[in-house]
Structure formats: structure tokens, C-alpha cells
Amino acid sequence: MDLGLKDKVALVLGAGGGLGSAIALTLAKEGARVALADIDVAAVERVVAEITAVGGKAMAVPFDLADRAATEARVTEVEAGFGPVDVLINNTGGPPPTPASGQDPVLWSKSFEQMVLSVISLTDRVLPGMRARKWGRIITSTSSGVIAPIPNLGISNALRLTLVGWSKTLAREVGGDGITANIVLPGRIATKRITFLDEQKAKRESRSVEQVSAESTASIPAGRYGDPQEYADVVAFLSSTRASYVNGSVIRVDGGFIASI
Numbered sequence: 539m540d541l542g543l544k545d546k547v548a549l550v551l552g553a554g555g556g557l558g559s560a561i562a563l564t565l566a567k568e569g570a571r572v573a574l575a576d577i578d579v580a581a582v583e584r585v586v587a588e589i590t591a592v593g594g595k596a597m598a599v600p601f602d603l604a605d606r607a608a609t610e611a612r613v614t615e616v617e618a619g620f621g622p623v624d625v626l627i628n629n630t631g632g633p634p635p636t637p638a639s640g641q642d643p644v645l646w647s648k649s650f651e652q653m654v655l656s657v658i659s660l661t662d663r664v665l666p667g668m669r670a671r672k673w674g675r676i677i678t679s680t681s682s683g684v685i686a687p688i689p690n691l692g693i694s695n696a697l698r699l700t701l702v703g704w705s706k707t708l709a710r711e712v713g714g715d716g717i718t719a720n721i722v723l724p725g726r727i728a729t730k731r732i733t734f735l736d737e738q739k740a741k742r743e744s745r746s747v748e749q750v751s752a753e754s755t756a757s758i759p760a761g762r763y764g765d766p767q768e769y770a771d772v773v774a775f776l777s778s779t780r781a782s783y784v785n786g787s788v789i790r791v792d793g794g795f796i797a798s799i
Contacts, residue, residue: 542779544569546623549616549664551601552658554581556729557679560630560766566594571623573616575601582787595620603656604629604648613663622667625777628657628678628701632731635738638692646693653697658704665712674717675777677743678705682725684788687797690742691735702788718785719778725792726754727764760793 544764547564552558553574559581566572567587574596582598588624589596601612616623635648661676668674680698682688687695702721709719726732740750755762769791776783776789790796 539780541568541774543625543774544779546570546624546777547573547622548627548777549573549599549613549621549623550627550629550662551575551576551603551630552629554578555585555703556731557584557600557724557727557769559625560595560770561627561629561773563589563594564767564770565625565627565777566568566596567592568774568778570777571595571597573597573620573623575599575612577602577719603652606656606659608650609659609663613660622671624668624671625675626661626664626675626677627773628661628733628794630657630679632681632691633693633697635690635735637690639698641693643730649693649697650700652772654700657717661708664719666792668717669712669715670712670718671698674712674715675781676705676708676717676719676745677773677776678721679773680721682723682745682790682792683794684721684723685790685798686736690739697745706786706788713785718776718781718784720784720786721788722769722773723788723790723792724769725764725790725795726758727766727769727791729766732763736784738782756797760795762793764791764793 548570550562553562562574562617564570574582580602586596586598653678683695684699695791705719705721736750740747
């Protein structure tokens with residue numbers, strides 16, 4: 539299936555590893571020109587090298603989401619290198635595991651800046667160009683915690699749910715301009731973030747990581763953690779011309795993990 543992404547310009551946040559790098563690689567294989575943004579410059583440059591080695595087009599963009607003042611400069615850099623952004627993948631890191639109560643307001647504020655305001659500011663920066671061209675894709679990666687809150691991820695559950703409300707509202711505002719805005723939420727995908735969360739849970743409960751992982755796997759109907767490529771394939775479809783009538787949706791990629799309808 540031709541996804542119609544050849545020479546589209548995609549900006550992928552958190553592209554240095556995990557879900558972000560898988561998404562960037564997949565979009566590049568579909569012919570998109572991909573700008574990979576990450577605070578870890580060395581990591582993102584490794585992914586760029588991997589893409590260019592197979593004939594893809596990619597550029598590294600050092601990007602600290604905590605520094606919203608740098609948004610204009612970073613997007614201008616992408617535009618100078620590849621052109622206006624057609625596909626924006628909002629993929630941010632998560633805050634530290636914490637209960638919902640008793641957290642320092644400074645931590646809440648810092649996490650809100652990095653996870654929410656950074657995404658909104660960046661999206662607002664690229665939207666006028668998308669509207670002018672009558673085409674665009676805004677895909678925001680969140681977490682299964684927005685459907686079924688995950689214990690000890692109080693800040694993540696709350697702030698990622700904020701992005702769901704924002705994206706749904708945005709979808710109605712931009713749908714008439716040929717732009718779609720969708721949320722994709724991963725279940726237990728095998729990334730360093732999931733490994734870290736399993737390790738933290740094992741430490742809190744004085745159990746082995748293997749026990750925690752086995753328990754988690756048993757709760758997934760698919761019987762395993764997902765592969766980042768499986769997540770990236772869904773994101774690539776939503777980024778494509780083929781997904782023009784998918785707008786304002788929340789798409790689960792979780793192997794059936796989330797029990798609710």
C-alpha cells in the first residue's frame with residue numbers, strides 16, 4: 539500500500555530511541571524527509587546515520603522540550619533543511635514515577651512545561667503552514683494511563699490526559715483544513731521506558747524484575763510486550779494520505795491490554 543508520504547516533511551520528537559526512533563525509521567522508509575528531534579544529540583545522530591545508510595533522508599535537530607523559547611529556531615532549522623512540516627509527531631518522555639498526592643508543585647509545573655506546553659507551542663508553530671497547504675497530520679503519543687490510570691504514575695496520568703482533551707478539541711478546529719489530529723497510546727511496548735518502570739516497580743515491591751515483567755505480560759491478551767515497530771506502523775498509517783478520514787481519534791496499540799471499552 540502506498541501511504542503517499544514520499545517527500546512529505548515529518549518532524550519526530552523524542553527520536554533518539556524507543557518509540558520515536560522506530561517511528562522516524564518507518565516514515566523515512568515510506569519516503570518522507572524526516573527531522574529527528576531529541577535532547578540526546580548523539581542518540582539521534584545514530585538514528586540519522588541508520589536512515590541515510592539505507593538511502594533515506596534525515597536530519598538531526600537538537601531539541602530540549604524544556605526550552606520553549608527555542609521552538610522557533612528549531613522549526614526554522616527544519617524548514618531551511620527540508621521545507622515546511624507536513625507531519626508532526628508529538629512524542630515526549632515521561633515524568634518520574636510518583637503517586638498523585640504530595641508532589642512538589644515545582645515538579646508539576648516543570649512536567650507540564652515539558653510534556654504539555656512544549657507540544658502545544660510546537661503544534662501552534664507548524665499549524666499555519668499546514669492550513670495554508672490544506673494538508674497536515676498531528677499525531678500525539680500518550681499512554682494507556684489516559685484510559686486506565688497506572689498506579690504510581692500520577693503526574694503522567696494527569697498531564698497526558700490533558701493532551702487528549704487538547705487534541706480532540708484541535709481536531710474539530712482543523713478538520714476542515716485537510717488536517718487531522720489524533721492520539722496514539724501505547725500499552726506495554728518493549729522500550730527502555732518500560733524496562734525502567736518495571737525496575738522501579740520491582741524495587742518498590744521488593745520483587746525481581748522478572749517477576750514484575752511476567753505478571754505484566756500475563757495481563758496482556760497477546761501474551762507479550764509489543765514491538766516498537768508495531769507501534770510505528772500504526773503511526774505511519776495515521777500520518778499518511780490514506781488516513782484522511784481518521785480525525786479526533788484515540789488509537790490503542792496495546793495487544794488488548796486495556797480492559798475497558
